[in-house]
Amino acid sequence: MFRLFDFSLKISGFPMKKAQSEFASILAIPAVSYPDYIASKQTEIAHFHLANNSFYRALHGSDSFTNWTDLPVLTKKDLQQPLQDRLSKGYTIKNTFVNKTSGSSGDPFIFAKDKYSHAITWASYFYRFGWYGIDFNTSYQARFYGIPLESIGYYKERLKDFLGNRYRFPIFDLSDSFLEKVLQKFRNSSFDYINGYTSSIVLFAKFLKSRDIILKEICPTLKVCMVTSEMLFEEDKRLLETQFGIPVVNEYGASELDLIAFQNPEGEWQINSETLFVEILDDNNRPLPYGQEGRIVITSLYNKAHPFIRYDIGDIGSLDESSTAKKPILKNLIGRTNDVAVLPSGKKAPGLTFYYITKSIIEDDGNVKEFIIKQVKPDIFEIDYVSTTELSQQQITKTEEAISLYLEKGLTFIFNRKATLARSKRGKLKQFQSLL
Missing domain, CATH: 3.30.300.30 (ANL, C-terminal domain)
Structure with a gap:
């Protein structure tokens, strides 16, 4: 069977075979050896950027470091300067994956990932969505997302939807008349899963409740719903599970990084410890013990094109006391520091x-x-x-x-x-x- 999604990543220059092989080897590292894996990747990525990235070297004020906590905490405002000035030696806008953050924090910026780093990001997605029987090549997605309204951006997203085996419901009009059309599409389609912004999906569930409709009864192929980008409250989760008739999974990610945390089948919000290192810091940039709330600061362990080392994502949360290096658990996500x-x-x-x-x-x-x-x-x-x-x-x-x-x-x-x-x-x- 031709795997269109895999092919689209390959022609975009992402070395998926190598990335998936390395991701599998990371998963195989025993828990007892995992702190050593994390420490070695921290040292490797920091030394790389200090040697090859003038922006990061100037930010740190030195080309070396002794202790991890000596490294600066990177803020979004630090990154609001031309991307070309922030790229590492050997990387350009043309040979990297370039995108822009959503600006939901109030500090949007353009970022880059090297092709291999972005490939490992996709390997992370494949793995976690696979927990729920979702294959991006064969599973049909009902996508509740925004879409650019100008013609070039619009058709570019529609092409990506085609390659990604998904149907997009633009969420700028969420009137009952539009949701009736959404409902009709579910009646006539074999969707495997729902993915998109929390508030829009919750509104659709309320629409179904007002009509006493269980979505799985009219679209029996549905397996799971993944919500992202906005807070999911417990009562909203119960509403979604009731009206959709399927499990609801909470996702926490950032386009400039990766999937940060993803609800596992045991109901835990499991941190991605394969490609990221997550710290919880106090106002003085000191690491906090498990269970205490603070600023979420994240290091991308594989992105060599652009430094995301001790990057303050702008959110507040805590790690569960049961966390380990291999399996850290996000205890709660309170919201953004500017909120x-x-x-x-x-x-x-x-x-x-x-x-x-x-x-x-x-x-x-x-x-x-x-x-x-x-x-x-x-x-x-x-x-x-x-x-x-x-x-x-x-x-x-x-x-x-x-x-x-x-x-x-x-x-x-x-x-x-x-x-x-x-x-x-x-x-x-x-x-x-x-x-x-």
């Missing part, structure tokens, strides 16, 4: 705290489809929401009381009913945003 609300008292609260508290109250009757929260002043927050009918005063009061109880009193909330919510150019929904 923290600073309250009048000086207290700092992750913005998703507001979202979580509010969500539990105003969505309980199925009236509210989606909502986002914006901090416009230290004591003033706006809640934009999409609903069938306007929120009742009782719901508004309950929301205000809950936030006073869990956070602090004296905060003002302005509720704005909207026909639709603003999404990024790629279709992501930013659930909390501080405008301060």
